Amino acid sequence: MNTNKIQVFKKELLNLHFYDQGQFFISLDSTGRKKMTKLLSPKEMGDMFDTLPDEEQDTQDFLQEMEPEYAANMLSEMYNDNAADILEHLDDKVSEVYLDLMPERDANKIRRLMHYGVDTAGGIMTTDMISLKPDTTIMDAIAKIKRDADLAETVNYLYVTNYERTLIGVISLREILVAPADALVQDVMTEKVISVHPEIDQSDVAQTIRDYGFLAVPVIDSQERLIGMVTVDDIIEVIDDEAQSDYSGLAGVNVDDVSEMPLTATMKRLPWLITLLFLGMLTATLINHFDVLLNEASILAVFISLITGTAGNAGTQSLAVAVRRLALSDDEQPSMMKMIISEVITGLLIGILTGVTVMVLVGLWKQNFILGAVIGLSMATAIWVANMAGSLIPLGMDKLGFDPAVASGPFISTLSDLTSVLIYFNIASLLMSSFL
Amino acid sequence: MNTNKIQVFKKELLNLHFYDQGQFFISLDSTGRKKMTKLLSPKEMGDMFDTLPDEEQDTQDFLQEMEPEYAANMLSEMYNDNAADILEHLDDKVSEVYLDLMPERDANKIRRLMHYGVDTAGGIMTTDMISLKPDTTIMDAIAKIKRDADLAETVNYLYVTNYERTLIGVISLREILVAPADALVQDVMTEKVISVHPEIDQSDVAQTIRDYGFLAVPVIDSQERLIGMVTVDDIIEVIDDEAQSDYSGLAGVNVDDVSEMPLTATMKRLPWLITLLFLGMLTATLINHFDVLLNEASILAVFISLITGTAGNAGTQSLAVAVRRLALSDDEQPSMMKMIISEVITGLLIGILTGVTVMVLVGLWKQNFILGAVIGLSMATAIWVANMAGSLIPLGMDKLGFDPAVASGPFISTLSDLTSVLIYFNIASLLMSSFL
Numbered sequence: 128m129n130t131n132k133i134q135v136f137k138k139e140l141l142n143l144h145f146y147d148q149g150q151f152f153i154s155l156d157s158t159g160r161k162k163m164t165k166l167l168s169p170k171e172m173g174d175m176f177d178t179l180p181d182e183e184q185d186t187q188d189f190l191q192e193m194e195p196e197y198a199a200n201m202l203s204e205m206y207n208d209n210a211a212d213i214l215e216h217l218d219d220k221v222s223e224v225y226l227d228l229m230p231e232r233d234a235n236k237i238r239r240l241m242h243y244g245v246d247t248a249g250g251i252m253t254t255d256m257i258s259l260k261p262d263t264t265i266m267d268a269i270a271k272i273k274r275d276a277d278l279a280e281t282v283n284y285l286y287v288t289n290y291e292r293t294l295i296g297v298i299s300l301r302e303i304l305v306a307p308a309d310a311l312v313q314d315v316m317t318e319k320v321i322s323v324h325p326e327i328d329q330s331d332v333a334q335t336i337r338d339y340g341f342l343a344v345p346v347i348d349s350q351e352r353l354i355g356m357v358t359v360d361d362i363i364e365v366i367d368d369e370a371q372s373d374y375s376g377l378a379g380v381n382v383d384d385v386s387e388m389p390l391t392a393t394m395k396r397l398p399w400l401i402t403l404l405f406l407g408m409l410t411a412t413l414i415n416h417f418d419v420l421l422n423e424a425s426i427l428a429v430f431i432s433l434i435t436g437t438a439g440n441a442g443t444q445s446l447a448v449a450v451r452r453l454a455l456s457d458d459e460q461p462s463m464m465k466m467i468i469s470e471v472i473t474g475l476l477i478g479i480l481t482g483v484t485v486m487v488l489v490g491l492w493k494q495n496f497i498l499g500a501v502i503g504l505s506m507a508t509a510i511w512v513a514n515m516a517g518s519l520i521p522l523g524m525d526k527l528g529f530d531p532a533v534a535s536g537p538f539i540s541t542l543s544d545l546t547s548v549l550i551y552f553n554i555a556s557l558l559m560s561s562f563l
Numbered sequence: 564m565n566t567n568k569i570q571v572f573k574k575e576l577l578n579l580h581f582y583d584q585g586q587f588f589i590s591l592d593s594t595g596r597k598k599m600t601k602l603l604s605p606k607e608m609g610d611m612f613d614t615l616p617d618e619e620q621d622t623q624d625f626l627q628e629m630e631p632e633y634a635a636n637m638l639s640e641m642y643n644d645n646a647a648d649i650l651e652h653l654d655d656k657v658s659e660v661y662l663d664l665m666p667e668r669d670a671n672k673i674r675r676l677m678h679y680g681v682d683t684a685g686g687i688m689t690t691d692m693i694s695l696k697p698d699t700t701i702m703d704a705i706a707k708i709k710r711d712a713d714l715a716e717t718v719n720y721l722y723v724t725n726y727e728r729t730l731i732g733v734i735s736l737r738e739i740l741v742a743p744a745d746a747l748v749q750d751v752m753t754e755k756v757i758s759v760h761p762e763i764d765q766s767d768v769a770q771t772i773r774d775y776g777f778l779a780v781p782v783i784d785s786q787e788r789l790i791g792m793v794t795v796d797d798i799i800e801v802i803d804d805e806a807q808s809d810y811s812g813l814a815g816v817n818v819d820d821v822s823e824m825p826l827t828a829t830m831k832r833l834p835w836l837i838t839l840l841f842l843g844m845l846t847a848t849l850i851n852h853f854d855v856l857l858n859e860a861s862i863l864a865v866f867i868s869l870i871t872g873t874a875g876n877a878g879t880q881s882l883a884v885a886v887r888r889l890a891l892s893d894d895e896q897p898s899m900m901k902m903i904i905s906e907v908i909t910g911l912l913i914g915i916l917t918g919v920t921v922m923v924l925v926g927l928w929k930q931n932f933i934l935g936a937v938i939g940l941s942m943a944t945a946i947w948v949a950n951m952a953g954s955l956i957p958l959g960m961d962k963l964g965f966d967p968a969v970a971s972g973p974f975i976s977t978l979s980d981l982t983s984v985l986i987y988f989n990i991a992s993l994l995m996s997s998f999l
Binding site: 142143144145146177178269272273276282283300301303304305319321336337338339340342359360362363366367370371373374375377378379380382388389390392393396397399400401403404407408410411412414415418421422425426427428429430431432433435436437439440441443444445446447448451469472473476477480481484485488492536537540541544548 | 578579580581582613614705708709712718719736737739740741755757772773774775776778795796798799800802803806807809810811813814815816818824825826828829832833835836837839840843844846847848850851854857858861862863864865866867868869871872873875876877879880881882883884887905908909912913916917920921924928972973976977980984
């Protein structure tokens with residue numbers, strides 16, 4: 128391309144939305160991306176990078192394709208929460224290289240953000256924002272916003288701090304626009320500000336923003352000083368990630384990246400399957416242990432999959448409900464004792480009702496109500512145990528500090544196969560003389 | 564309470580955020596709610612109602628506790644997308660009563676919104692917004708915003724339409740604030756506007772808002788006339804609802820409302836369990852059909868749950884991936900043919916690798932590699948079939964226009980029990996003479 132054509136191309140490219148620029152950039156090969164990097168300034172590239180997913184390997188690879196100086200400049204031009212997120216996913220040594228190449232002030236801001244846990248309010252907040260003083264006039268506030276708007280991630284809310292940097296109010300851009308020019312910020316602002324602390328979990332921040340319908344929420348330290356803000360676009364990512372992780376847990380496969388390459392898909396799904404295969408082998412040896420019983424009463428084999436399958440289904444249901452409950456913020460969560468009691472009773476009710484149904488079905492089919500009772504009783508017990516496992520295992524994991532979504536559906540149903548078989552054959556051998 | 568105390572209480576109440584007012588209102592009993600209704604104007608009550616979940620039975624019940632005239636007034640004071648959502652969940656006759664009691668203009672706006680499908684852009688958009696003309700000066704635009712800000716759901720974006728009401732640009736409140744007072748809107752606005760049509764699915768609107776990091780997106784009709792806008796707060800609900808519905812589907816239980824009342828929980832989980840019990844009975848009769856084989860080779864019973872369980876796990880994994888893929892917007896989705904081919908190969912790979920593993924395990928354990936081969940071959944085939952079912956059933960449902968998330972995990976694993984047993988016993992009876 129000659130210089131003229133290149134300039135036309137560049138103009139067209141920059142005319143696109145940042146997101147579309149990013150999608151185009153992603154679609155290029157390494158050579159294409161390098162050419163594009165030459166064409167754009169670090170600031171232009173930074174605006175585009177702000178739209179790329181921070182946590183993905185690709186984004187980090189793109190960064191490492193650039194000259195370190197260029198990459199560092201670009202990072203310092205990005206919103207600092209996004210820059211910190213990208214750097215957090217790199218090796219400490221590598222991220223230090225970039226931070227050292229940056230203007231000191233930007234590097235320090237980013238370092239401060241990287242210091243918070245990735246899943247906390249501090250980890251997703253930005254410090255690119257404008258705050259106002261209470262005794263500023265609306266006219267002066269407008270002048271300040273005009274001057275600094277480019278540096279802030281959003282100006283839809285402006286937080287008001289006193290001279291100790293304590294958060295004392297909030298004013299929306301709409302309110303500023305509507306207020307008389309000579310009014311003071313403190314006369315127009317709302318004094319009751321809902322805020323969060325940096326160490327709280329990102330899902331609780333999401334809940335707050337959602338409940339109140341906010342576009343952002345301020346983050347304050349233990350002395351109530353304003354240290355950052357979390358904006359609604361980061362919250363959308365959080366809600367989606369949390370849902371994704373609950374869902375992946377339930378399925379026993381990570382669905383974050385639904386690649387259609389069979390080999391990648393196989394490698395992602397196989398480890399769990401093989402692990403659970405060993406648990407399944409345990410169930411097989413257990414059945415094998417009852418081979419004498421099975422030889423005498425081969426009719427028992429007919430109901431193995433009915434009992435294990437139904438108990439597994441019940442366990443999966445109670446697991447799903449338990450994981451969902453634990454995902455709610457603490458103040459919406461019923462107490463632990465209440466949850467356990469409720470699950471004990473629910474499991475009993477479901478077990479008894481399903482057990483009676485299957486007792487009647489088997490009794491009628493085989494014209495043997497004692498056999499029906501054995502199957503019904505086994506199923507009721509197996510369902511109750513599976514329900515307990517499905518709700519208590521995630522609850523226990525949560526209390527121990529693990530993500531309850533890690534207790535997967537397949538794990539619970541494979542575990543429930545084992546307990547179901549144990550229950551079934553023990554009940555059957557106890558009552559065998561009566562139904563044969 | 565005497566009048567004075569009531570006034571103090573009212574003032575304190577109105578000092579709270581609308582969401583907190585709503586939470587307080589919900590916490591009251593019917594008598595308390597009626598008292599509160601007497602205290603607040605329809606406008607004050609409407610602001611609070613805007614924060615309540617539109618689709619919940621409770622919200623509709625609260626409405627019907629009020630005098631119809633008061634309720635109608637309140638609905639007309641609410642954002643019209645929220646009012647339409649509430650009315651859509653009522654009987655047509657009941658909602659007509661309220662609409663008839665409202666000012667004609669508000670009723671017509673709400674009626675127009677109710678006309679769109681609840682899951683579409685039209686169904687979640689608002690028409691409470693301010694649009695500008697291109698030849699307006701920034702100064703006049705500010706005056707208009709000041710005058711009408713109260714009527715609009717958001718003024719962070721202002722859409723620009725020509726005199727045919729065609730959407731021709733967008734300008735943010737931030738840009739208006741920064742622009743010189745005598746500039747024209749058309750000189751400041753962005754001409755490339757990303758917009759959506761009212762009939763597109765709400766999840767695609769969500770994807771657009773998310774990708775571009777917008778706070779709102781305009782809705783245009785087939786003649787490109789501006790008819791509404793979808794704001795980010797509605798999108799958060801959409802993302803959460805869709806995730807919830809995928810998750811509920813996978814679990815085979817609706818987790819929308821995680822009530823801790825055992826009876827409610829039982830009633831929610833039992834229908835699916837009992838339905839699947841009948842499918843499980845079919846599997847039992849199938850095994851029963853092979854009773855001669857089982858009598859001769861009771862060792863076969865030992866591996867029933869291993870084969871059905873593992874195939875069920877594989878089916879659940881592929882179901883989860885398929886549902887996730889189908890949830891992606893069309894342009895991110897791989898083609899149907901690609902998905903099918905990929906799943907066929909993935910299923911084969913997983914089947915073969917798991918089958919070989921189990922063949923070795925069983926062969927070593929039972930010192931009988933022909934038995935091992937029977938189990939391995941059965942498992943490989945059963946896994947492959949379960950994988951196909953897990954991916955093709957949701958794909959087929961999607962093509963037929965059903966929500967693919969309705970194909971639940973428990974359904975796929977119970978169905979896979981049936982096919983697994985069928986495969987297992989057929990392979991076993993074919994090869995029986997060689998392993999006994």
